[in-house]
Amino acid sequence: MKTVAWKFEKEIPVIFDVDVAVLGGGPGGLGAAVMSAKAGAKTLLIERYSMLGGMASVGEVSPFMPNHYKDGSSFDRPVYTRWVQQMNSYLPEEIRSKIPAGDNAENGLTRTIGKEIAALAAEDLCIEAGVKLLYHHKLCGASVKKGKIDFIVLDSKSGFVAVRAKNFVDCSGDADLAAVSGCEFELGDAEGHCQPMTLCFKLSHVRRELMPNWEAFQKLYKDGQQSGALSCPRENVLYFAHHDEDVIHFNTTRVQGKSAVDGIELSDAEVEARKQLREYIIWLRASVPGFEQAQLHSMGAHIGVRETRRVKGLAYLTREDFVKRSKFPDAISRCNYPIDIHCPTPGKSGTELVHMESSEYYEIPYGCVVAKDISNLTIGGRPISVDHAIHSSMRVMPPACTVGQAAGLAAALSSQRNCSPAKLDGCEVRKKLVEMGAYL
Ligand SMILES: Cc1cc2nc3c(=O)[nH]c(=O)nc-3n(C[C@H](O)[C@H](O)[C@H](O)COP(=O)(O)OP(=O)(O)OC[C@H]3O[C@@H](n4cnc5c(N)ncnc54)[C@H](O)[C@@H]3O)c2cc1C
Incomplete structure (x- = not known):
C-alpha cells in the first residue's frame, strides 16, 4: 500500500x-x-x-x-x-x-x-x-x-x-x-485468525407458537444453505427468545477471515454480514413457519466482534x-x-x-x-x-x-x-x- x-x-x-x-x-x-x-x-x-x-x-x-x-x-x-x-x-x-x-x-x-x-x-x-x-x-x-x-x-x-x-x-x-x-x-489463534464476526439482529411479528422446534429449525436451515438461499457459513442457525413475546433474537451471521482491527476489513465485514442478514429475512419469511409476517426489529449498529x-x-x-x-x-x-x-x-x-x-x-x-x-x-x-x-x-x-x-x-x-x-x-x-x- x-x-x-x-x-x-x-x-x-x-x-x-x-x-x-x-x-x-x-x-x-x-x-x-x-x-x-x-x-x-x-x-x-x-x-x-x-x-x-x-x-x-x-x-x-x-x-x-x-x-x-x-x-x-x-x-x-x-x-x-x-x-x-x-x-x-x-x-x-x-x-x-x-x-x-x-x-x-x-x-x-x-x-x-x-x-x-x-x-x-x-x-x-x-x-x-x-x-x-x-x-x-x-x-x-x-x-x-x-x-x-x-x-x-x-x-x-x-x-x-x-x-x-x-x-x-x-x-x-x-x-x-x-x-x-x-x-x-x-x-x-496460532495462525493469527480471530473468531468470526457476527452481526446480531432481531425480528418482530413472529408467531412463536407456530415455530418449529430446534431440531426441525436446523433441518430447514440446512435445506436453505443447500438451496443457495443462505450463504452464511455457520453450521447451524442460532436464535434466542426475547422478553417481547413476538421477537426472536438471531446471533447467526458469520464473517470469517477478516480482522476487526483493520479499518477496511471491518467495513467489508459489515457489508458481508448485512448481505447474510437480508438473505435470512427472505428465507425465514418464505420457509420457516411462524415467520411469515416477520419484520426487521433491530440490528447491531456495529458488527459483533468476538476477538x-x-x-x-x-x-x-x-x-x-x-x-x-x-x-x-x-x-x-x-x-x-x-x-x-x-x-x-x-x-x-x-x-x-x-x-x-x-x-x-x-x-x-x-x-x-x-x-x-x-x-x-x-x-x-x-x-x-x-x-x-x-x-x-x-x-x-x-x-x-x-x-x-x-x-x-x-x-x-x-x-x-x-x-x-x-x-x-x-x-x-x-x-x-x-x-x-x-x-x-
Ligand atoms: C456476536 C457476539 C455474540 C456474543 N454473544 C454473547 C452472549 O450470548 N452472551 C455473553 O455474555 N457474551 C456474548 N458475547 C461476548 C461479549 O459481548 C463481549 O465479549 C463483551 O461485550 C466484551 O466486553 P468488553 O467491554 O471487553 O468489550 P466491548 O463490549 O466490545 O466494549 C468495548 C467498548 O469500547 C468502545 N471503544 C472501542 N474502541 C474505542 C476507541 N478507540 N475509543 C473509544 N471507545 C472505544 C466501544 O465502543 C465499546 O463500547 C458475544 C460477542 C459477540 C461479538
Whole structure:
C-alpha cells in the first residue's frame, strides 16, 4: 500500500486531568469505571459512541450468558449483578420474573435483554458511582514517556483533545490504547485468525407458537444453505427468545477471515454480514413457519466482534489452566463458562465447546489485567493476558465485567498510592475486591 507522510504537531486542550481514565464503555469498562469511582478515585469513562454497553448495546448482543457456581451464586459480583438488577428495573414485573438476575440464573425462560435497557442501566450505575461520562470521543493516540502514558489523544467534534490521568484502563475490547502505547499483544489463534464476526439482529411479528422446534429449525436451515438461499457459513442457525413475546433474537451471521482491527476489513465485514442478514429475512419469511409476517426489529449498529488483540501482561493464562481448573492466591475473577470457539479458519465451519461442571471453575490471577510494557496501564474486558482458548471462555459479558472491575480497582489504588499497578500486591487487590462485594 502506498503511504504519505503526515506530521501533526499542534497545541491541543487537556479537557480532563483525572486519577483514572477508562477507555471503552462496554461490560469491562463499566466494571472498571464503577469500581474505580467506588474506591474513591476521580474517574472518567471515555466512549466513542453515544451510549454504554459495548457489544450489549451497539453490537445488539442481547443474551447474557451465565457464569455461576453450582448453588446458583453468581461469580460476577458486585458490578455485573448490580447491572442485571438495574436492567430488570426497566421491565414490568411479569417479564422481569422470567429473566435471570444475578443469583438466580436458572429460573429464566429467556435471558435476553434489549440494548436500550442495557445502555440505560449501565449509565445509571456510572452516575450512581460518580463516574464522569465522556461520550463521542474516540482514542486516536497516546503520548508515552519512559514507559508511562502521559496523556491520550481523543478525536471529537471539537477536534483533537487530550486527557491526562495517573492511571489508564484499556477496556476498548480491541486493546486500542495498549496497541498505540506500544504494548506487546497477541492476535487470534496460532495462525493469527480471530473468531468470526457476527452481526446480531432481531425480528418482530413472529408467531412463536407456530415455530418449529430446534431440531426441525436446523433441518430447514440446512435445506436453505443447500438451496443457495443462505450463504452464511455457520453450521447451524442460532436464535434466542426475547422478553417481547413476538421477537426472536438471531446471533447467526458469520464473517470469517477478516480482522476487526483493520479499518477496511471491518467495513467489508459489515457489508458481508448485512448481505447474510437480508438473505435470512427472505428465507425465514418464505420457509420457516411462524415467520411469515416477520419484520426487521433491530440490528447491531456495529458488527459483533468476538476477538482481536490480547495484551501481554504480568501473568498469562492458557487452555491448560482451564483443564486443570487452576486457582491462584491473587485471583481476581472466577469463571466456568465453556471454551467457546466459533471456527476462526476461513472456509471451515463448527464451534468448539468444552464445558465444565457447575461445581468447578478456574481463576484469573491479578497479573492478567496488568500490562507488562506500560507502567500505568491495566486491562479490563476481553483483551486481557490469556490465550485464544481462555479468551473464548472469559470474553462473555459477566466475566468481562468482573475482570474490568479488578482492573479499575487496581488503577484507583495505584493512583492513590502513587505507584504502578505492577507494584500492588495482587492478594491485597483480591482482599479489597472481596470487601467491596466480589465473590472470591
Ligand atoms: C456476536 C457476539 C455474540 C456474543 N454473544 C454473547 C452472549 O450470548 N452472551 C455473553 O455474555 N457474551 C456474548 N458475547 C461476548 C461479549 O459481548 C463481549 O465479549 C463483551 O461485550 C466484551 O466486553 P468488553 O467491554 O471487553 O468489550 P466491548 O463490549 O466490545 O466494549 C468495548 C467498548 O469500547 C468502545 N471503544 C472501542 N474502541 C474505542 C476507541 N478507540 N475509543 C473509544 N471507545 C472505544 C466501544 O465502543 C465499546 O463500547 C458475544 C460477542 C459477540 C461479538
